[in-house]
Amino acid sequence: MRAGDQAAYAVLVARYRARLGRYAVHMLGDRDDAEEALQDAFVRAYRSIARCQDDAKFGAWLFGILVNRCRTAGRRAARRQRMFVRDDASLARAAAAEQPEAPDWDITIRRALDRLAPALREAFLLKHVEELEYEAMAELTGAKVSALKMRVLRAREQLRALLSEVERV
Amino acid sequence: MTTIHRVSGLVLVAALLLARAASAQDPRLEHHLDSTTLAVVGALMDSARSAGLPVEPLVQRALEGTAKHAEPDRIIAAVRRLAGELGVARAALGRESSPAELDAGASALRAGVRPEDLTLLRQRRTQSLTVALAALTDLVTGGVPPDSAAAAVLALASRARDDQIADFRRAVERDIALGATPAAAAAVRVDATLREVAGAANSSNPSRKP
Amino acid sequence: MFEHDDDALNRMIDRLREPVEMDPRLDTRVMTRVASPGFGARAASAWEWLRRPRAVVISPITGLGLAAAIAVLVWFLPTRAPERGEPLASDVTAVQFVVVAPGAESVSLVGDFNDWDARLTPMCAVRDGRLWTVTIPLAAGRHRYAFLVNGARWLADPSAPRAQDDFGAPSSVVTVGG
Numbered sequence: 001m002r003a004g005d006q007a008a009y010a011v012l013v014a015r016y017r018a019r020l021g022r023y024a025v026h027m028l029g030d031r032d033d034a035e036e037a038l039q040d041a042f043v044r045a046y047r048s049i050a051r052c053q054d055d056a057k058f059g060a061w062l063f064g065i066l067v068n069r070c071r072t073a074g075r076r077a078a079r080r081q082r083m084f085v086r087d088d089a090s091l092a093r094a095a096a097a098e099q100p101e102a103p104d105w106d107i108t109i110r111r112a113l114d115r116l117a118p119a120l121r122e123a124f125l126l127k128h129v130e131e132l133e134y135e136a137m138a139e140l141t142g143a144k145v146s147a148l149k150m151r152v153l154r155a156r157e158q159l160r161a162l163l164s165e166v167e168r169v
Numbered sequence: 170m171t172t173i174h175r176v177s178g179l180v181l182v183a184a185l186l187l188a189r190a191a192s193a194q195d196p197r198l199e200h201h202l203d204s205t206t207l208a209v210v211g212a213l214m215d216s217a218r219s220a221g222l223p224v225e226p227l228v229q230r231a232l233e234g235t236a237k238h239a240e241p242d243r244i245i246a247a248v249r250r251l252a253g254e255l256g257v258a259r260a261a262l263g264r265e266s267s268p269a270e271l272d273a274g275a276s277a278l279r280a281g282v283r284p285e286d287l288t289l290l291r292q293r294r295t296q297s298l299t300v301a302l303a304a305l306t307d308l309v310t311g312g313v314p315p316d317s318a319a320a321a322v323l324a325l326a327s328r329a330r331d332d333q334i335a336d337f338r339r340a341v342e343r344d345i346a347l348g349a350t351p352a353a354a355a356a357v358r359v360d361a362t363l364r365e366v367a368g369a370a371n372s373s374n375p376s377r378k379p
Numbered sequence: 380m381f382e383h384d385d386d387a388l389n390r391m392i393d394r395l396r397e398p399v400e401m402d403p404r405l406d407t408r409v410m411t412r413v414a415s416p417g418f419g420a421r422a423a424s425a426w427e428w429l430r431r432p433r434a435v436v437i438s439p440i441t442g443l444g445l446a447a448a449i450a451v452l453v454w455f456l457p458t459r460a461p462e463r464g465e466p467l468a469s470d471v472t473a474v475q476f477v478v479v480a481p482g483a484e485s486v487s488l489v490g491d492f493n494d495w496d497a498r499l500t501p502m503c504a505v506r507d508g509r510l511w512t513v514t515i516p517l518a519a520g521r522h523r524y525a526f527l528v529n530g531a532r533w534l535a536d537p538s539a540p541r542a543q544d545d546f547g548a549p550s551s552v553v554t555v556g557g
Binding site for chain 3 (some may be wrong): 299
């Protein structure tokens with residue numbers, strides 16, 4: 001691996017793509033942004049592979065790079081404004097396709113996650129979706145275990161409240 | 170007429186004002202497109218994204234245009250056209266289609282394949298349609314009339330593997346290069362492929378009579 | 380109420396844990412960037428994997444009425460099985476591109492797998508500079524590409540299907556089975 005065996009790295013990329021992609025998609029809420037962050041993470045990992053001292057910890061180390069990439073992407077997305085050109089010709093053809101009707105539950109989940117502050121969302125996803133131990137989360141994020149536990153607690157409280165609002169409607 | 174001009178002017182002003190924001194959408198395009206083109210392409214990408222269409226093919230089409238030093242209007246037209254084709258492909262192939270299938274479906278539509286034939290292909294073939302759609306497109310661009318090409322691929326759809334469909338397409342292309350008429354080449358080769366598929370099925374089931 | 384609220388939260392977590400499919404073409408984009416000669420000193424040794432000489436067979440079909448430049452895709456040859464080279468991972472395959480371009484000073488493979496950046500995938504001259512070749516990993520799917528000779532002349536692959544052109548310069552397509 002450290003000899004730069006690209007064939008081996010390609011195998012790793014294929015192996016980790018789905019697992020890391022799940023985190024990036026839920027953290028960023030946008031598939032294109034997630035793919036870009038994931039791509040950047042893989043490329044950066046290859047560049048600095050010598051810093052990964054232990055082959056067995058490669059996955060965790062790569063995940064740490066991705067967490068940082070998602071933080072950067074998240075800040076960039078927050079500054080971005082979108083607009084839609086009323087280009088009727090292309091919109092008409094695109095609109096002729098069935099509009100995406102994600103199940104209501106998925107929309108609810110997405111909106112609830114988006115309402116969380118990024119640090120809370122990050123901690124919640126790492127703990128409950130990626131099922132990491134707090135010590136591993138601390139290594140990935142650079143935050144203390146106590147701070148991470150507080151973030152997860154607050155994320156759960158806010159999500160409960162948000163989900164309750166939806167179910168009352 | 171006045172209204173149309175007014176709207177167009179607003180669109181242009183809005184596009185220019187948001188050029189900086191649009192430039193944050195894909196850094197690969199930032200370095201290659203002027204701010205106006207970037208804003209329009211970015212807006213087309215946003216519209217496609219909001220419609221649930223894959224955006225990467227649009228980025229790649231724009232990058233292809235810049236690599237080939239195409240005029241901005243031509244790049245915008247190409248991206249707009251592809252966005253429309255992706256939308257029609259998704260309507261024909263279904264919302265669950267993968268980005269690769271949609272990309273291949275858009276190419277097929279561009280070549281002249283009817284949306285109805287894409288829908289039929291989806292109904293007849295349970296595995297990924299990418300290779301089948303690509304073969305269909307390549308047959309048409311190689312000279313086989315769209316109806317003949319669609320009929321051939323649909324005949325193979327439920328039974329042939331991806332590699333068999335790819336081999337079929339290569340065989341048709343060789344026959345055309347050797348002087349066969351495209352429609353005849355497709356008809357002859359599809360029969361041969363169906364016999365091959367049936368033969369393989371029989372040989373794998375010894376109890377079945379040939 | 381607490382239990383009811385936790386039910387919704389647990390359902391949310393269960394849903395979030397479900398696998399998310401990512402575009403396998405991402406692998407190709409990663410490996411193309413990684414394989415770029417400009418990647419750095421590490422890339423120079425890593426590049427050796429791609430530069431290993433491979434057998435080149437030119438199909439008789441490509442000799443029919445072709446101009447000076449003939450491009451051959453190894454997987455495209457009638458004598459070969461559909462599997463075209465070493466599968467690198469479950470949905471990434473190594474594909475070798477070869478072009479006959481005698482007298483060329485440089486040839487690049489350019490396409491949607493390297494963001495149409497001619498700097499990323501230069502081809503290597505073999506056979507006294509008459510043949511240019513490169514092998515790259517491609518994800519399953521349909522890829523548009525062309526050869527750029529001497530940084531100025533676009534060349535499609537005469538023996539590969541032609542891509543529909545939007546820009547007045549020829550391109551080809553290759554389909555990698557998934």
